[in-house]
Amino acid sequence: MLPIIFVLPIIQLIILSNAATFEVKNIKFSYIDNDKTSFSRELIEKFDASSYFSVQTDFPSTKLASSAMLNGEVDVILEIPQHFERNLLKNRITDLAVTINAIDGAAAGVENVYINQIIQRFNKNAQTELITPFDLINIPKNIVSIPSFWFNKTLNYKTFMVPGILVILVTMITLFLSGMNIVREKEIGTLEQINVTPIKKHQFIIGKLFPFWIIGMGLLTIGLIIAKVLFNVPIVGSVGLMYLYTGIYILVILGIGLFISNFTDTQQQAMFISWFFAVIFILMSGLFTPIESMPQWAQHLTEFNPIRYFVEVMRMVMLKGSDFNDILPQFLKTLFYAFIMNGLAVWSYRKIA
């Protein structure tokens, strides 16, 4: 069992951190060129040059393109209208039709941004080319914003994901192990033998918690080493602070696990309930989708999500170098949560049926 507990999460960390990225690459791009001029070709070359798009086909008609989209062969269709070049030169205004496969809404959004960026750049180049000396007087003034990404300069997704995935691994392992624990003893009958002994409730619960606490801390250690060595994630803040927070955080999770264990009769039930909470906690943790973009009521719900605080703290300390005062709100909430959950676990553990 012990090798499984340690090896599987490490494999998960390595696979997920490499695979889970929000970048959309290899977009299957196709176009319908009704204009066939140097201008339209130039626009298509721009897409060809981009590493995000792999230009696939040139469809002769909208109908064919649509059926290709239906079959899932293309993700994006760009339709260049007739007289594209002429309209642009003469009227300085023209339309382009873009069709995006939005089965995956998140990817479609990203694709839209990429496409807009390329077209905008093309537009600017076209403007400079088309401007006649006569127009020089009324050059439109463009505002250009140059973003600077703090704490993750190159917007490296691994830097962003590794702390979050580490959080999930520590959480899942400790939650499932502790959730299975007392109920397992119920199933095999050892709990009955323990219950007739004079052992105190809190002694029993602490005895049950402690091994998993150690395992959780061990996982954190291994995870941090992998983050540093394999992914070269910067660890700006204090490692001691991360351990301090994780130590308290694991207590919360173990308390939840034992609480579940006390209220179930079989390992199957415990597994089911643990999964229910794990999935909600993980998806509402702000790891995959930002909490800021959730509806108001969901944002309030995340206040009760311990994983949310853990993700925040890990990212803050690892990437930003936050000190104890910065994470104090999360720290206090987690501490409070730990007291409540373990109090409930001790309270709900009954030595008498």
Next chain:
Amino acid sequence: MGIKIENISKSFKKIEALKDITFNVNDGELFGLIGPDGAGKTTLFRILTTLLIANEGTASIVGFDVEKDFQKIRNIIGYMPGKFSLYQDLTVEENLKFFATIFGTTIEENYDLIKDIYIQIEPFKNRRAGKLSGGMKQKLALSCALIHKPKVLFLDEPTTGVDPVSRKEFWEMLKRLQQKGITILVSTPYMDEAALCDRIALIQDGRILQIDTPEEIIKHYPKTIYNVCADNMYKLIESLKKYTHNYNVYPFGEFVHYTDKRIDFNPNELLHFLEEQQLKNIQINKTQPTIEDTFMELAK
């Protein structure tokens, strides 16, 4: 007083597991609770070992109430549940050490009490408990239940699923423990083991049928029992059941136990009847009633 039980009743939802149970177990007594599966033996044990709270009635162990003084009771009783419930992935020695520790004692301190039993499993002390045979598991469980020198020992079906030799050994061990002053309440579905107890209570469907010494219980059997045997066992039972004066017919090992409704029963009459049914090698002999006979009679 060892164990005092007064008007204990317990139901689980609609099922009444125990109905108004009252009996006492004296200090230093080896008391047997005899009854078939589902009679309520385990429920009564769980109430007495403070694992379950009765709906009605009171019970006390060495003067401590099972509800109010459960903490004290847990220090002075040893409980061996019917299902093996030690840690299967700990070794024999680790299990013993573990239970000694949670009772705040050491193996050395009470070694003399468990010596007789433990010595038999000591060669396997580094083996995991889950890998032991049934008889050895029982011995380990008994050692663990005794490690804190309990005043009262509760054994719930300790010999179920154990081979006949180990069963005999086990009862010899119980006798020795009794001599050391431990009150023992043991339950069993085996009627032959009942004769080894000081006193027994026959229990069925959550009710006590009779409480007495095994000898007295046998003595009170109202009828004379005949061992009947013949070549064809199945036909013999069928024929006896057809016999108009039969009171009770049931197989008992190689014989059929037969009782008659009439007081002035003549075995020759029955012999004659059976011969008419074309049965051969018929033997009819008087026999002593056993506890099983009594139980069958009471449970009728």
